[in-house]
Amino acid sequence: MNNKLLEINDLHTFFFTEAGVVKAVNGVSVEAERGRTIGLVGESGSGKTITALSALRVIPRPGRIVSGTIRFDGEDILAKREEEMRKLRGPKMAMVFQDPTTSLNPVYTVGKQLTDIITLHKNLAKSEAKEKASRLLEVVGIPEPKKRLNAYPHELSGGMKQRVAIARALSCEPELLFADEPTTNLDVTIQAQVLDLLRQLQKEFKMTLVMITHDMGIIAYMTERVSVLYAGKVVEVADTATIFNKPRHPYTEALLKAVPSVAQTRKLEVIPGNIPNLIEPPSGCVFHPRCKYMKDICSKEVPPLETVEEGHWVACLRWRELSLESRTG
Amino acid sequence: MIVAFFVIVGVFGPYLAPYPARGYQPLYEGEAGTPPSWKHPFGVEESGIDVFSEVIHGTKNDLYVGLAASFLATLLGIIVGAVAGYFRGVASHVLLGITQVFFVIPTLLLILLFARVFQVLVFKGLGLTLIVLILAFFGWSSIGFVVRGETLRVREMEFVQAARSLGASNLRLLFRHIVPNILSPVIVYTTLNIAGFILTEVVVSFLGFGDANTSTWGLILNEGFTYVRAEWWVSLFAGLAVVICVLGFNLVGDGLSDALNPRLRE
Numbered sequence: 001m002n003n004k005l006l007e008i009n010d011l012h013t014f015f016f017t018e019a020g021v022v023k024a025v026n027g028v029s030v031e032a033e034r035g036r037t038i039g040l041v042g043e044s045g046s047g048k049t050i051t052a053l054s055a056l057r058v059i060p061r062p063g064r065i066v067s068g069t070i071r072f073d074g075e076d077i078l079a080k081r082e083e084e085m086r087k088l089r090g091p092k093m094a095m096v097f098q099d100p101t102t103s104l105n106p107v108y109t110v111g112k113q114l115t116d117i118i119t120l121h122k123n124l125a126k127s128e129a130k131e132k133a134s135r136l137l138e139v140v141g142i143p144e145p146k147k148r149l150n151a152y153p154h155e156l157s158g159g160m161k162q163r164v165a166i167a168r169a170l171s172c173e174p175e176l177l178f179a180d181e182p183t184t185n186l187d188v189t190i191q192a193q194v195l196d197l198l199r200q201l202q203k204e205f206k207m208t209l210v211m212i213t214h215d216m217g218i219i220a221y222m223t224e225r226v227s228v229l230y231a232g233k234v235v236e237v238a239d240t241a242t243i244f245n246k247p248r249h250p251y252t253e254a255l256l257k258a259v260p261s262v263a264q265t266r267k268l269e270v271i272p273g274n275i276p277n278l279i280e281p282p283s284g285c286v287f288h289p290r291c292k293y294m295k296d297i298c299s300k301e302v303p304p305l306e307t308v309e310e311g312h313w314v315a316c317l318r319w320r321e322l323s324l325e326s327r328t329g
Numbered sequence: 330m331i332v333a334f335f336v337i338v339g340v341f342g343p344y345l346a347p348y349p350a351r352g353y354q355p356l357y358e359g360e361a362g363t364p365p366s367w368k369h370p371f372g373v374e375e376s377g378i379d380v381f382s383e384v385i386h387g388t389k390n391d392l393y394v395g396l397a398a399s400f401l402a403t404l405l406g407i408i409v410g411a412v413a414g415y416f417r418g419v420a421s422h423v424l425l426g427i428t429q430v431f432f433v434i435p436t437l438l439l440i441l442l443f444a445r446v447f448q449v450l451v452f453k454g455l456g457l458t459l460i461v462l463i464l465a466f467f468g469w470s471s472i473g474f475v476v477r478g479e480t481l482r483v484r485e486m487e488f489v490q491a492a493r494s495l496g497a498s499n500l501r502l503l504f505r506h507i508v509p510n511i512l513s514p515v516i517v518y519t520t521l522n523i524a525g526f527i528l529t530e531v532v533v534s535f536l537g538f539g540d541a542n543t544s545t546w547g548l549i550l551n552e553g554f555t556y557v558r559a560e561w562w563v564s565l566f567a568g569l570a571v572v573i574c575v576l577g578f579n580l581v582g583d584g585l586s587d588a589l590n591p592r593l594r595e
Contacts, residue, residue: 061417
């Protein structure tokens with residue numbers, strides 16, 4: 001057994017559009033150990049979702065994995081044929097999408113959508129698949145699961161729909177689950193429920209969970225390790241506690257300052273500007289146009305990912321000289 | 330919805346009701362060419378055929394032509410349109426091109442040509458089924474376009490991506506996840522097509538290119554046409570049947586399009 005379930009190394013996934021090549025993922029490396037929860041954090045467009053879709057090899061066109069390696073349980077994902085990939089999707093790795101109103105097929109009942117996936121991967125009779133579907137709904141905390149099997153997605157509330165989507169992703173007990181902003185479209189109270197559910201299920205199914213989010217609060221609550229992504233690049237990787245206590249990258253610091261806090265009544269700091277154009281990313285460090293510690297050198301040299309200490313890497317040219325504010329400080 | 334329901338009842342009811350009156354024989358009893366009477370409500374035709382039963386049989390045959398041809402055309406249109414819309418690359422462009430060719434060619438002329446050529450040379454005795462095949466072969470392109478456009482739209486929706494990420498294959502995605510989501514416009518077009526196909530069949534058999542051994546409205550119109558001044562009843566009732574039937578299907582199509590249009594459902 002390989003302890004590193006997912007190893008993504010120097011992944012480049014580009015979208016070949018008419019306007020130019022969009023470098024959505026431009027050299028991302030991520031590792032996830034078996035049974036742990038890791039986080040991918042960054043603004044919209046930082047390449048989090050595309051990284052996950054690349055691992056599943058379901059990148060929408062005109063996107064394509066250009067270079068890099070992806071290993072799942074030691075096996076080279078990119079060398080597999082499409083038929084082999086189809087057998088992995090579902091029983092080995094699965095994904096929960098951001099918006100349950102659009103990620104469930106509106107014309108089929110909840111039961112049909114679950115049994116469909118179950119019978120696709122497992123040789124089960126219809127009644128057994130239905131039985132399993134109803135157990136799954138129970139597992140994700142849906143009351144009266146037998147009755148709900150016959151409900152259509154539009155008959156359920158947002159939170160319930162996301163539970164169904166989670167049940168569907170879990171229907172073949174995947175070893176690796178990507179959760180792509182699973183709570184972004186839910187009410188705050190429901191968000192906590194769904195996060196708790198994911199946490200509990202991760203332990204119960206002994207899954208590896210990859211939380212994709214822009215919310216540092218979710219990162220703190222859910223994950224053990226974090227990769228901070230910006231403009232298709234990893235800018236910092238560390239244990240979650242380290243990220244919050246000793247951030248080394250100015251972008252991480254800025255993300256932390258943008259989190260509202262109940263205890264502190266300080267003003268929220270906005271990161272100025274927007275995520276850069278990914279067709280022609282900025283020269284040097286991709287973050288330099290928005291960085292408040294920017295020096296001339298930042299626009300000229302590409303910062304390598306350097307080791308701060310064991311298990312903590314940062315890609316910033318000035319990390320040694322900067323002393324950044326932590327969450328608590 | 331209510332309108333659609335009334336339209337359905339109003340259109341199908343009258344046609345279903347007279348069906349038990351199946352007694353069809355030519356009446357060579359000196360009644361040839363008599364006007365409508367209690368015995369022969371629509372009158373009798375020149376060669377002694379009861380127009381009332383002829384119209385009823387024509388109804389059956391014309392509905393068969395309309396429904397079967399429309400069904401086949403829809404099937405063909407869904408397959409071609411869905412494949413053209415879902416996949417990218419050369420095959421998709423070729424299919425789109427074929428659809429466009431079928432859309433612009435003068436269908437009626439070709440239908441007449443094909444009907445005559447096949448009727449005489451190849452499939453003797455296939456009768457109406459031949460007409461059905463020809464109509465479907467030349468009439469699927471509008472559905473093909475609709476399906477292609479809708480497939481392009483639905484293809485990008487998240488549940489397709491979700492199903493793919495859980496191991497669904499391309500064909501499964503296309504026919505189990507995408508096609509069921511685009512059926513509402515297809516149903517509307519299918520219904521409108523029925524009316525169109527019936528009308529085309531009437532034209533074909535009125536012009537004498539149909540099967541001369543099967544009663545259809547067009548054939549009755551054709552036979553009545555010669556004596557239309559003296560024996561107006563022959564053409565009149567067959568013509569009325571055509572008008573009402575086609576109008577009916579168009580109204581149903583309209584009703585369905587209103588009922589299935591999410592923007593009007595509020």
